[in-house]
Amino acid sequence: MDKREAKQYSPLALAYLGDAVYERLVRKMLVQSANMSAGKLHKKGVHLVNAHYQANCAKVLESCLTEEESDILRRGRNAKSLTVPKNADVIEYKLATGLEALFGYLELIGDKYRIDEIFKMCMDIADSGGNENA
Secondary structure (H helix, E strand, O other): OOHHHHOOOOHHHHHHHHHHHHHHHHHHHHHHHOOOOHHHHHHHHHOOOOHHHHHHHHHHHHHHOOHHHHHHHHHHHHOOOOOOOOOOOHHHHHHHHHHHHHHHHHHHOOOHHHHHHHHHHHHHHHHOOOOOOO
8 A cells, every 4th residue: 555545544544453463463573482382472462562562662763763753653643433442541551552553554555564663662762671561
């Protein structure tokens, strides 16, 4: 899909797709890192797939994004959602939605390289102690 067409999607539709893209990458990384039970994998994954951590990633990544990517993140962050966050405050939830929208957009345009690059930056944040939940 071309960029113009992908930008026509609602930010919440992009976030819906991006949530799956991000979670799949986390699951793949965890499985490849060690052969362990699904319960242990899930427990490790919860620390990386949550609004608090994703919001932190979005804040740190903002300076590394292109203008176009920043615009997608902003649209996702500013989207009006009917969902009420369970384990995060509204600001974190909105930032996390922005990050998910970015992953969804990049998936739609087929930019696997940039998806991997941004995902690696997110995981570097975890490795540097940027996730208080871990």
